[in-house]
Structures are given as structure tokens and as C-alpha cells.
Amino acid sequence: MRKSIATVSLSGSLSEKLTAAAAAGFEGVEIFENDLIASPLTPEEVRARAADLGLAVDLYQPFRDFEAVPDALLERNLRRAESKFEVMARLGADTMLVCSSVSPDAIDDDGLAAEQLNLLAGRAERHGVRIAYEALAWGRHISTYDHAWRVVEAADHPALGTCLDSFHILSRASDPRGIEDIPGEKIFFLQLADAPLMAMDVLQWSRHYRCFPGQGGLDVAGLLAHAVRAGYRGPLSLEVFNDVFRQADAGRTALDAMRSLLALEESAGLAALPEPVVPSGFAFAELTAADSEPLISLLGSLGFARTGRHRGKPVELWEQGEARVLINTAGSDRRSGPSLAAVGLESADPAASVRRAETLLAPVVPRRRGEGEAPLDAVAGPDGTELFFCRTGSPGHPSWTDDFAPAGAAGTPGAPDDGGGTGLGTIDHVALPQPWHHFDEAALFYRSVLGLKPDESQDLADPYGLFRSLAVAGSGGTPLRIALNVAPSPEGEATRSQHIALATDDIVDTARRLRDRGTPVLPIPANYYDDLGARYELPAEQLARLREFGILYDRDGDGEFFHFYTVTVGRVFFEVVQRTGGYDGYGARNATVRLAAQHAAQLGAV
Numbered sequence: 120m121r122k123s124i125a126t127v128s129l130s131g132s133l134s135e136k137l138t139a140a141a142a143a144g145f146e147g148v149e150i151f152e153n154d155l156i157a158s159p160l161t162p163e164e165v166r167a168r169a170a171d172l173g174l175a176v177d178l179y180q181p182f183r184d185f186e187a188v189p190d191a192l193l194e195r196n197l198r199r200a201e202s203k204f205e206v207m208a209r210l211g212a213d214t215m216l217v218c219s220s221v222s223p224d225a226i227d228d229d230g231l232a233a234e235q236l237n238l239l240a241g242r243a244e245r246h247g248v249r250i251a252y253e254a255l256a257w258g259r260h261i262s263t264y265d266h267a268w269r270v271v272e273a274a275d276h277p278a279l280g281t282c283l284d285s286f287h288i289l290s291r292a293s294d295p296r297g298i299e300d301i302p303g304e305k306i307f308f309l310q311l312a313d314a315p316l317m318a319m320d321v322l323q324w325s326r327h328y329r330c331f332p333g334q335g336g337l338d339v340a341g342l343l344a345h346a347v348r349a350g351y352r353g354p355l356s357l358e359v360f361n362d363v364f365r366q367a368d369a370g371r372t373a374l375d376a377m378r379s380l381l382a383l384e385e386s387a388g389l390a391a392l393p394e395p396v397v398p399s400g401f402a403f404a405e406l407t408a409a410d411s412e413p414l415i416s417l418l419g420s421l422g423f424a425r426t427g428r429h430r431g432k433p434v435e436l437w438e439q440g441e442a443r444v445l446i447n448t449a450g451s452d453r454r455s456g457p458s459l460a461a462v463g464l465e466s467a468d469p470a471a472s473v474r475r476a477e478t479l480l481a482p483v484v485p486r487r488r489g490e491g492e493a494p495l496d497a498v499a500g501p502d503g504t505e506l507f508f509c510r511t512g513s514p515g516h517p518s519w520t521d522d523f524a525p526a527g528a529a530g531t532p533g534a535p536d537d538g539g540g541t542g543l544g545t546i547d548h549v550a551l552p553q554p555w556h557h558f559d560e561a562a563l564f565y566r567s568v569l570g571l572k573p574d575e576s577q578d579l580a581d582p583y584g585l586f587r588s589l590a591v592a593g594s595g596g597t598p599l600r601i602a603l604n605v606a607p608s609p610e611g612e613a614t615r616s617q618h619i620a621l622a623t624d625d626i627v628d629t630a631r632r633l634r635d636r637g638t639p640v641l642p643i644p645a646n647y648y649d650d651l652g653a654r655y656e657l658p659a660e661q662l663a664r665l666r667e668f669g670i671l672y673d674r675d676g677d678g679e680f681f682h683f684y685t686v687t688v689g690r691v692f693f694e695v696v697q698r699t700g701g702y703d704g705y706g707a708r709n710a711t712v713r714l715a716a717q718h719a720a721q722l723g724a725v
């Protein structure tokens with residue numbers, strides 16, 4: 120369907136908003152009145168600018184506080200409307216949004232509201248304009264979509280229809296099935312917005328926390344399907360009031376918005392996109408380091424062995440069990456230290472993974488491929504992490520591992536025969552910090568592009584601010600898991616630490632081996648274990664082991680989670696985890712202790 124966006128959803132000047140919307144592929148815009156009033160461009164110039172960009176002005180909005188007023192006010196309101204119709208003619212807009220009145224002057228009388236809306240529609244018709252009447256969730260007397268429709272139906276004018284807005288409908292938990300009782304041609308406009316589920320005043324919720332469909336907790340796809348079944352064929356228009364988007368780059372927000380609409384059409388059964396290929400696990404995690412010594416020393420102490428060297432690039436492969444880490448010493452910044460630059464995702468069909476990603480506007484990473492090297496396709500995630508689609512060691516398919524020549528000499532640290540591993544077998548998850556103003560974008564990206572399912576998002580206390588985290592995961596017994604987070608730092612900049620979590624079947628055994636090998640582990644305060652003893656009836660012996668090795672603990676039903684951390688090198692640290700009994704989380708309740716311990720360790724190091 121045709122895709123539009125309200126200018127209120129994007130940052131910048133009106134002209135910047137139009138440019139961003141067009142660049143992302145939108146076909147129309149809703150012009151928000153304040154954006155026009157604040158613009159130095161005349162309505163004619165806005166119209167010409169939009170036309171040059173291939174954008175139609177689908178809606179002029181909003182006109183407020185019109186209906187059900189005493190006679191004296193009615194005349195004034197009609198005059199006000201006339202002057203807006205003139206502006207609309209200059210803009211080339213043919214539909215005006217009128218939102219339900221919030222004015223104390225409005226009278227609680229549906230008959231009067233209908234009568235006056237009929238008058239307004241008559242005036243509009245003479246200007247070639249249609250009126251789309253929308254119930255604001257906080258309207259004074261009319262606040263639900265079905266009520267607004269009853270009034271529109273009673274007003275019975277061809278130039279009057281209704282505007283449905285998913286936020287107003289779903290925020291009030293109205294039953295959207297009633298949309299199908301409205302004749303499609305009387306739904307003049309459809310505005311789409313999602314929002315995180317929050318218990319708060321609905322006006323504040325609407326004006327500050329709306330987000331693009333797929334980024335919140337409302338069933339926008341279900342609502343859209345009802346509107347289409349009712350016969351609605353007009354634009355799908357995003358109207359998102361959001362404090363973060365107001366500050367973010369408009370071009371980037373517009374792309375995020377378009378990705379949201381593409382995924383929404385798919386969810387509502389209106390369009391078929393290339394199927395997502397849900398990654399089944401991690402092929403590798405790639406760390407870049409100009410000086411790889413500290414990293415090599417840490418990986419070696421974790422029991423990893425250097426098993427391969429890339430045939431064409433300064434990249435080493437380190438392995439333990441099925442956990443693979445690449446160390447790339449080319450072109451990275453010496454000052455920032457080691458960082459996680461890429462992850463390999465196991466895909467049953469890498470080419471199909473890329474097709475899906477491209478369709479959803481993920482930037483494809485240009486790839487220089489040496490002669491005879493396996494094809495390796497990557498897209499960039501919202502934080503810049505490269506995501507490679509891999510099919511590792513599958514007979515009959517090229518594998519990225521073929522590009523590595525065996526490495527490692529007996530007797531050197533990290534050589535395959537240096538005494539064996541420490542029980543670490545796979546990458547359990549990776550944690551990727553996100554820029555704070557792209558957090559919602561990241562959630563939608565991983566969900567739509569990779570077909571991962573988001574968990575509930577968590578807001579946790581960090582000693583110096585708020586730590587926000589959202590996990591996304593695939594399916595199956597050992598699903599691919601990625602934790603997205605935003606953390607503050609004392610300098611006010613987001614903490615950019617990334618981590619790789621490695622799984623063991625016996626965490627105490629692994630911890631003991633690591634201690635023997637001198638692996639630097641993050642110390643956990645004794646108070647934590649006193650509290651753990653009070654909260655859970657853990658056997659004294661077990662509690663003592665946890666305390667001894669700095670292991671954190673969480674429980675969910677019958678499932679248990681044990682985990683501890685290494686120190687941080689550059690931007691990166693490792694976590695060791697053990698899951699039992701179907702535990703599906705990440706030990707979020709321990710994050711506050713972990714973050715405090717990391718801040719303390721950092722201060723200690725300074």
C-alpha cells in the first residue's frame with residue numbers, strides 16, 4: 120500500500136523532513152501545522168519542494184477544538200477553518216484532520232457535534248477539501264474511534280469521514296474489530312503508531328513515547344488487517360510523537376520508519392517479503408585489535424587455542440569446542456583497544472538472509488574477496504557491527520573456515536595441544552551496546568531482518584545512570600541470543616563495552632580451571648552472597664563455591680543461571696555462563712551488581 124509519514128515523526132526543518140521522507144521511499148506526507156508555521160517556505164514553495172521530491176501532501180493536520188460549541192463560537196471556528204482551507208489549496212493538500220475537541224467549551228451533545236461537522240464538511244467541499252475526524256484518546260466528550268464514527272455517520276456528509284489512529288484505539292484497549300463495521304470509503308485516513316506498554320497518562324504517553332510499529336507492545340498489524348478488511352485503501356501513514364526521534368538524524372529515522380512499514384505489511388498479511396532465515400547460532404565473533412597481545416593473553420587463559428590463520432588477511436582463528444573467535448589486527452584504532460567488530464551468524468541459506476536484509480533496507484557491507492575465498496555476505500547492524508551470514512562446515516557448501524590455514528605450534532601458548540580447554544563449548548550470546556537514540560531502531564532491525572523474537576525490555580540501575588537492555592533470540596533448544604543495551608558512563612557517554620558470553624556445562628569446574636590458569640575474573644562483593652543466601656535456600660556448600668569464584672546466580676522456575684565475568688580489555692569482556700532447567704534469561708537481576716563491580720574495577724585500574 121501507499122506509504123506516508125507525518126512530518127512530526129522526523130527531526131529538523133520542514134525542508135529537511137521532506138528530504139528525509141523522500142530519500143527513504145515515502146510517497147506522501149502529513150504536514151503538521153506547527154512545521155508549516157515555523158517554516159520560512161511559503162505553502163507554494165512547500166508544495167513545489169514536495170512535488171520535486173515525488174511526495175504528495177496527503178493530509179494537513181491537526182485542526183483542533185471545532186465541534187459541539189455554542190453558536191457564537193461556531194462562527195469563529197468556521198472562519199478559522201476557512202483560512203486553513205485556503206492554506207491547504209496553496210499546499211496542494213485535499214484532506215484536513217480534525218481531532219476531537221479537548222476544549223472546556225465543548226458541549227456533550229453528539230447531535231450538535233454531528234450538525235456542526237456537517238456544516239464544516241459543506242464549507243470544506245466548496246474548497247475541494249475533505250474532513251477526516253479523529254477521536255483523541257483524551258478528547259473531552261469523544262475519545263473512542265467508534266464514538267467518532269457514530270458522529271460522522273450521523274453527520275452524513277460526503278466530504279466527512281473518519282481518521283483512525285492505532286495509538287488512540289489501542290492505548291485505550293478499544294476493540295479494533297469494530298473497525299470492520301465502518302464502510303472502507305468512510306475511513307478517510309489511517310495513522311499508524313506503536314508504543315511501549317506503560318501505565319501512564321495517555322496524553323503524555325502519546326506525545327512522548329510513540330514509536331514505529333514493531334517497536335512497542337501494541338498490535339498494530341492486527342488493527343491494520345481490520346482496516347483493510349473494512350475496505351480501507353488509502354495511505355498507511357506513520358504519526359509518531361517521540362522525544363528521541365525528535366533529536367535523531369531525520370534520514371536515519373525515515374529509513375527506520377520505512378523498515379517498520381515494510382515489516383508491518385508483512386505481519387498484517389498484506390505483502391510477502393523474502394522469508395526470514397532465523398540464524399541458528401554463532402559461527403564466530405570477530406574482535407579487532409591493533410595490539411592483539413592483551414586479547415591473546417586473555418583468550419589463551421580462557422583455554423582457547425589458535426587454530427588457524429587467514430590466507431589473505433591478518434586474521435587469526437581461535438577455538439574452543441564450537442566457540443570461535445577471530446582476532447583481526449588490520450586497520451583498527453590503537454587508542455580504543457580491542458573491540459567486537461563483527462559476528463558470524465549461522466544461516467541455512469546465506470543468500471536468502473542477504474535478500475531479506477536488503478529488502479528491509481539493511482546496509483550491505485561491500486566485501487573485498489580474495490581469489491579462491493569463500494563468499495561471505497554481511498550487512499551492518501544499527502550500531503555498525505557487521506553481521507556475516509555463514510554456513511560453517513556444511514558438506515557441499517563453501518565454508519569461511521576454508522579460508523584459514525592451520526596454525527599453532529606445539530609448546531606455544533594457545534597451541535591446540537597446550538593442555539586442553541576449560542569446558543567452554545559455544546557462544547551463548549553476545550551483548551552489543553547501542554547508541555541511545557537508536558535503541559528502538561535496533562530492536563526492530565534484529566526482529567524484522569533476522570526474525571529474532573524480542574524479550575521484555577529491562578531498565579536497570581547503573582551506579583551512574585540507567586542501563587537499558589533488550590534481548591532478542593531465535594528459536595530451538597539452544598537459540599541464537601543477542602543482548603542489546605544502552606549504558607551510561609560517568610563522562611555522560613554511553614559505555615561502549617561489548618561482551619561475548621561462553622557456555623559451560625559445569626561452571627565451578629570451569630572457574631577452577633580458569634583460576635589455575637590465572638584468568639583475571641571480575642571480583643563480586645561479599646554483600647551479594649549474603650543477600651543471595653537470604654533470598655534463596657541454596658545449600659551452604661553451593662553458596663560457598665559461588666562466593667569463592669565470584670559466580671552470580673539467578674533462578675526462574677526450575678531453571679537456574681550461573682555466570683561470572685572476566686576483566687575488560689579495551690571495549691570487550693567475556694562472560695562464562697551455565698544454564699540449567701530451560702532457564703531462558705540473562706541474569707538481568709545481577710546486572711546492577713556486575714555494572715558496579717566493573718565501575719569499581721575500572722577505578723581501581725586508574
Ligand SMILES: O=C(O)c1ccc(O)c(O)c1
Pocket residue numbers: 180181216218253255284310325326358
Ligand atoms: O497530540 C495531539 O494533539 C495529536 C494531534 C493530531 C493527531 O492525529 C494525534 O493523534 C494527536
Ligand SMILES: [Mg+2]
Pocket residue numbers: 253284310358
Ligand atoms: Mg493521530
